[in-house]
Every structure is written in C-alpha cells, then in structure tokens.
Amino acid sequence: MNHINLLDKIDKHLITYDKHKRESHYPSQASILTDDGVIGKCLRAQWYSWKEYKPTNPISATSMWKMKMGDSIHTYIARWIREMGYQVEEEYPFKYDHPELKYPISGRADNVIVFPKVNKFYGVECKTGYSKFFTNGKDGVGKVNKPRLSDLLQVCIYLNCVPDLAGMYIIYVARDNALRYQFYIDKDNIGIDFNDIISRWKLLEMFLDTNNLPPRNYDIEYDDDRKERLYKEYLEESKAKQPQSLKQWSAKHKGDWACGYCEYLNQCIKDKGGDDER
Numbered sequence: 001m002n003h004i005n006l007l008d009k010i011d012k013h014l015i016t017y018d019k020h021k022r023e024s025h026y027p028s029q030a031s032i033l034t035d036d037g038v039i040g041k042c043l044r045a046q047w048y049s050w051k052e053y054k055p056t057n058p059i060s061a062t063s064m065w066k067m068k069m070g071d072s073i074h075t076y077i078a079r080w081i082r083e084m085g086y087q088v089e090e091e092y093p094f095k096y097d098h099p100e101l102k103y104p105i106s107g108r109a110d111n112v113i114v115f116p117k118v119n120k121f122y123g124v125e126c127k128t129g130y131s132k133f134f135t136n137g138k139d140g141v142g143k144v145n146k147p148r149l150s151d152l153l154q155v156c157i158y159l160n161c162v163p164d165l166a167g168m169y170i171i172y173v174a175r176d177n178a179l180r181y182q183f184y185i186d187k188d189n190i191g192i193d194f195n196d197i198i199s200r201w202k203l204l205e206m207f208l209d210t211n212n213l214p215p216r217n218y219d220i221e222y223d224d225d226r227k228e229r230l231y232k233e234y235l236e237e238s239k240a241k242q243p244q245s246l247k248q249w250s251a252k253h254k255g256d257w258a259c260g261y262c263e264y265l266n267q268c269i270k271d272k273g274g275d276d277e278r
Contacts, residue, residue, distance in 0.1 A: 011061035024106040030153040038217035055263035070128035087114040096161035123168040131174035218256035
C-alpha cells in the first residue's frame with residue numbers, strides 16, 4: 001500500500017476556497033474612522049467579499065495552521081472554565097437588525113459564561129499571537145495596559161447586539177511563551193461609539209448599492225512623506241543602542257500591515273479607482 005501525504009492533503013483542505021453569498025455584516029470586519037485613520041477592516045476588502053470576488057492572495061496553509069492553533073486555546077479556555085464548575089456556551093450565535101442598515105449584523109460570541117442564579121452572561125474573547133506584539137504595541141495590551149482598539153470593535157458589537165451580555169473579558173495569550181493579559185469591558189468603559197461602527201457599514205452599503213469601488217483605507221506602499229514621518233516616530237520610541245537606519249527600517253515597513261495580510265491585495269493594486277482614505 002502506498003502511503004498518502006497526509007500533511008499535504010490537510011494543507012489543501014485548509015486553503016480550499018469556500019465561496020458563499022454574504023448576507024450579513026460580521027463583527028470581525030467592523031471598522032471606525034479616527035483622527036489617526038481607519039481602524040479595522042478596510043471597506044474595499046469587504047466590498048470584494050460581498051461582491052464574491054475570488055481572493056487573489058488567498059491565505060496560506062501555514063497561516064491557517066497558526067489560526068487553528070489559536071482556536072484551540074479557545075477550546076481549552078472553555079474546558080477549564082467548565083472544570084471550575086461554571087456553565088459555558090462555547091459559541092453564542094446572534095443576529096441583530098439595526099434600523100439604519102440594510103443587512104443584519106450576525107456572528108458568534110466565543111465562550112459565554114452563564115450564571116443562572118443571577119441571570120447574567122459574560123463573554124470571553126480570546127486573542128492569540130506572539131508575545132512581542134502584546135508587549136511592544138503602543139496601541140494596546142501590556143505596554144499601555146489596555147486592549148487594542150481593533151479588538152474593542154468586536155466587543156462593542158457584542159455588548160450592543162447581544163442583550164444578555166452583562167460584560168466581556170478580553171484575554172490575550174501569547175503562543176510562544178504563554179504570556180497572558182486580561183481586561184474586563186462593559187458598556188460603560190468600551191471607549192468606542194457603536195454608531196461609529198454603524199456609520200462605516202452604512203457607507204459600505206452605499207458602495208454596494210451603487211456598485212462603486214470604495215477607496216483604500218490603508219497604504220499598500222508608503223510615500224516618502226509618510227515614510228519619513230513614521231521613521232521619525234520609530235527613532236523617538238526606539239530604545240536600541242543602534243537604531244535601524246531609514247534604509248533598514250524601510251525594508252521591513254514598506255506599507256501598512258493590513259495590506260500585507262489582505263486576501264485581495266493584487267486585486268486592489270489592479271483597481272486603483274477611488275481616492276484613498278486614511
């Protein structure tokens with residue numbers, strides 16, 4: 001008997017493109033416009049998804065493995081909470097119709113802890129990654145002792161769209177050394193206006209209805225002015241005895257990270273239409 005290449009078959013299974021018709025907005029694709037630019041999912045990337053474009057830069061099997069390893073931590077957290085005697089719903093589906101949106105908001109809150117005696121529910125949102133991103137980020141987690149703004153977008157949606165939730169825990173777990181952080185969020189300390197999220201989806205729906213391509217929300221490649229400004233910020237924050245030169249820094253920071261991870265990057269480069277929005 002010839003042995004099959006099991007890993008190869010698993011890899012191909014993980015990256016199989018699942019084309020399905022979009023019928024709702026997802027919490028993971030929320031965004032807001034801030035003074036520093038857009039935070040969250042680019043409207044253009046969402047537009048491609050709604051219009052059923054096939055990804056030009058599909059996610060790799062290696063990236064899928066990393067994502068699934070992160071998912072396994074969710075499963076363990078639910079198991080450990082149960083072992084402590086609490087009731088847990090690993091997935092808590094919801095659908096919310098907002099009066100200003102054509103399409104509903106739907107998703108699944110992870111690991112909802114149920115306290116039947118007091119009739120309260122608390123969500124547990126787990127984020128995984130490498131410890132350097134949790135300790136060095138100036139926009140959230142250890143260095144500034146607060147959650148990342150992009151993660152609060154989902155929490156804001158859950159707390160506004162799921163009436164049963166009294167609050168949410170955000171837990172960060174580093175996959176390389178198990179470094180852990182926890183934050184508790186309720187409606188009084190989200191720090192994000194739910195209406196700002198809704199206004200972005202209203203704008204997306206306008207582009208969908210008119211079949212017009214939205215502007216880019218991020219820089220695929222920095223122009224000289226922005227490159228110099230960001231490099232200056234790097235020098236001001238760097239604690240290295242010998243900071244990287246502009247050439248060294250530019251080689252690692254060619255554009256916004258969101259573009260480098262976008263499944264529609266090549267499509268976006270091809271479609272230049274629309275004024276960029278940052």
